[in-house]
Amino acid sequence: MSTMKHFAAVAILCVAASLPVMAQEQKPENSQERSQDHYVPRLNTLMMVTQLGHFKLWYAGAVQNWPLADYELAQIRANIVDARKLHPDNSKSDMSSMTPPADDLEGAIKAKDSAKFVKAFSKLTAACNSCHEATGFGFIKIREPRLSPIETSPFSDESFSGK
């Protein structure tokens, strides 16, 4: 019986050591450092961040807050770089088709020109959708956000009904 108990204890220890999650739990002081070393946002996570940036850029432009629009555009550009850098082997991570519309947006922001901004923004949105279609994700339909008198939702820049 005591041999059985000993065997069970050894077996449990072996399982614990082979599970990284459990190993981390045993060393809580290291776990945060470790997960930061290894954390690579998935392409889908970068897309969700890009979606929020797309909305915030639009809102900043709509209220003519040009420094904020400039800032949000820089974040979107950084996502273009990150997607490629973090997922070099994924053929669906090349977001460079957004660079020409981003350049147009930069020009509009520098000129503080709302009409130009609106035009460039719809080009950017078209680039989102062309790439979704080209990569087999055409069911993800980005659009200009909808203004609502009640609340302008950050997710109003996506059509969930597919229309």
Ligand code: HEC
């Ligand atoms: C490389 C071309 C490409 C471009 C450009 C692109 N996307 Fe995507 N997008 C993808 C791919 C591929 C996926 C699916 C990722 C996955 O699930 O791995 C995706 C997924 C998404 C999703 C779904 C995320 C979720 O979990 O619901 C959203 C939202 C999204 N993209 C928003 C945008 C927006 C907004 C833009 C433009 C500002 C944009 N994308 C531009 C390729 C692109």
